[in-house]
Amino acid sequence: MIKQLIEKITSTNAPICVGLDPMLSYIPEHVKEKAFEAYGETLEGAAEAIWQFNKEIVDHTWDLIPSVKPQIAMYEQFGIPGLMVYKRTVDYCHEKGLVVIGDAKRGDIGSTSAAYAAGHIGKVQVGTKTFSGFGTDFLTVNPYFGTDGVKPFVDACREEDKGLFILVKTSNPSSGEFQDKLIDGRPLYELVAEKVVQWGSDCMDGSYSNVGAVVGATYPEMSRILREQMPHTYFLVPGYGAQGGTAEDLRYCFNADGLGAVVNSSRGIIAAYKKEAYAKFGPEHFGEASRQAVVDMVEDIRRVL
């Protein structure tokens, strides 16, 4: 699956993914009004607004980008109707040929991780038949449980040619509270990185492993070290843009071949119309604002490659 993502990255010349993390506050009033008119101010109304918002953004960006990363929490907060739109968004992005990274950060003991893996990237058995619950291509995974909590996800990758991005160093301000703590002189995230390499070693798909790592754009010095430590591990890089990461900060996430990282932007793309630089598009043309924001983001990143 990482090969497929790399092919898409190469053909679009855009090492990015668009984070489809639709907060209601990002959605233009006219979209919300129409949805609430049809379904009321209900969970269904919110879900409809999110769906129309997502569709417009995907319709305006799909040909420029290799991948999207819907953050499932933004759908889960609206309960079942929200999760139905998560699924609908995943399916629609697949129709558009996009690689879909399900950002769910799941992780638990073995048998439970196996269920998450089945639901998100694998298949679940019902009697004599098998089904795919959400059917994303990649899934983000939390490593706190150690090897036996991660293994079922890795197994699913091997069986179904899917991929993972495992949390190594996250982009948020307090990520260092545990992740940076020194263990025999090395930070915990390097220890996690070592395990990620090990877990991914029998999941190679070309030059890279299907088991990737989440490495925040907001800590460039750390990404430099991690890039050296994990030459065959693809990085999913959050934190660019709204969270403060700049293109300069991304430099070290990439390998010399120009590959090795897929940079996410959520707010910066999907709520672009709210930023001064794109205000000229107006809320009515928020999809076009997102398209321009993608063009600008790609140009910004390619500058440092």
Place this chain on the structure above:
Amino acid sequence: MIKQLIEKITSTNAPICVGLDPMLSYIPEHVKEKAFEAYGETLEGAAEAIWQFNKEIVDHTWDLIPSVKPQIAMYEQFGIPGLMVYKRTVDYCHEKGLVVIGDAKRGDIGSTSAAYAAGHIGKVQVGTKTFSGFGTDFLTVNPYFGTDGVKPFVDACREEDKGLFILVKTSNPSSGEFQDKLIDGRPLYELVAEKVVQWGSDCMDGSYSNVGAVVGATYPEMSRILREQMPHTYFLVPGYGAQGGTAEDLRYCFNADGLGAVVNSSRGIIAAYKKEAYAKFGPEHFGEASRQAVVDMVEDIRRVL
């Protein structure tokens, strides 16, 4: 909310929760057959089988127990139909007066954790109205992101009188891989424990905090230390029974007042009819087997209190 759980524990004299983690392999053939007849071998058929299974177990145990802990992964694996039964199970357990611990182990950066908190234990705003997506009383949370990833969950607890159980030391075999690593001579889980106490300090609800900790039954020496370190923190204790934890191992999870821990059993209760000790009930009467298993578990645990 912890006060409410303690009241239920005291009135039932049972410091336990029943893990509603229905694997299809636990569900008796006659239940599955009936569900598949109605809905086919589909995700909906699986969901119906799970619902009938859960209902039978809840109907046979609700008066003996204070709480249940549905593991959301076991529902999520069946996609939307599975999650609809998760919600239905939560609602049904509430009708029966049970405290519901949503075992979801969510955790992310601040804004994303806020969405998870809204969906599971808080409320989400849609226009002028608010809704509760899943509406559980407690939620399990993963601490890997540090304070800013946990704070939105704590805020929701304070606003809505809900509770958390934050992963400190998990019950699985490889939990030590990261959690036991020494930082300045102390294991990571003690550092997490320290933070859990801190996060919970302004969430007191009687003698205990609404911010609890997950502490596995399978590491009794560690639970002894953690119990001393966290006198006002309630423990959710997985790992009893099928995972190998015994009543003796639980001794240290409790405080001198006989409170301080709620012990989970999943397989041991919900698939009791498959065990030799309860074979006499037969698959037809699996609910009665679960009831007897609850009685036996409570007796086993009370022995060491």
